[in-house]
Amino acid sequence: MRRALILQMWIVLFLGTFSRMGNAQVANAKVLRGNSITTDLYRSDENITVTSAGGFISSPNYPKAYPRNLCLSWKLLSPPGTVIHLEFDEQFNIEEPVKGKCSYDYVEVEEKSQSSTIKWGRWCGQKAPSSLTSKSNTLRITFKSDDYFVAKPGFKIHYSLVGDTNLEAAPELLSDMGTNEMPTTEVPQTLEDLDKTIATFDTIEELLKSLSPATWRQDLESIYTQTYIYYRSKSYHLASRQNKVDLNRLHDDVKRFSCTPRNYSVNLREELKTTNAVFFPRCLLVKRCGGNCGCGTNNWNTGCSCQPLKTTTKLHEVLKYSPETSPYKQQQQKQRVRWVIGEIFLSHHETCECACPLQPPR
Structure with a gap:
């Protein structure tokens, strides 16, 4: 009787160990990147109307770790004649890049208009731009995470309206926005006209004030802070504005030494x-x-x-x-x-x- 009881206990221990080993192998298979055993992505698209009150977008569970397998998209729309300003929170951390590229988890900002597409950048790791300002009244922010590593706190982006905020009082404009998009100032229609316009200014501040009087300060700052997926200028990595490239000095040198x-x-x-x-x-x-x-x-x-x-x-x-x-x-x-x-x-x-x-x- 006693021998039978001992034999039964050994069988239970053996089966339990085998079961745990099997579960561990399945778990390991599920987290292997690129393995066929993955969970389907959770997708979500949201349209947001940007008003003078502003708002923010953040990764789920911010400031805690964001979930796996996400593909979230936010389309920001502002009234015609206005643009959108984004401020990135300093607490920014997404899965680190691989070989210098954000391939797995990242947040991306792009701007599409009828004539062009601007990819403001794709960011991961612990570095993101402090701010950027759109050129039109439409922006799209995309956040993606895969089925492997996650990080915390993720990201948080504050958005605000720049331009004629009195348009907010006209509901008919809000309901029609995006269909009658107009620039904040009269910008030359061709590159040849714009090139001739540039020749009339001596400083970068004068040029931006003329082309975008409502957003020229943000435009000036974004020259040194905005990044692109494939290239980051040396100016982006320098610590202070005083150390960055002096566009006005370059312009003066050309005029001084041309003839x-x-x-x-x-x-x-x-x-x-x-x-x-x-x-x-x-x-x-x-x-x-x-x-x-x-x-x-x-x-x-x-x-x-x-x-x-x-x-x-x-x-x-x-x-x-x-x-x-x-x-x-x-x-x-x-x-x-x-x-x-x-x-x-x-x-x-x-x-x-x-x-x-x-x-x-x-």
């Missing part, structure tokens, strides 16, 4: 129009006016030419050889090549100016 004296190498025989002598060195450096007439200004590509305003003549000493003419052919053939120090004068340009067809005579 300036610069080194050119000239062939002495061609420059002096001499055919009965040779020189060493064959070429010398001289200062000559060069460059276009202010690329980025109104004078660009309008027939203007870079011409010298002040010219000076400088003396150069070189080796010179001139064969002597002799009536005796045999004596000429035996003549040695004799080099002498020769003095030549070359023209140098000290200052330059742009001469334009429409420019009045001085």
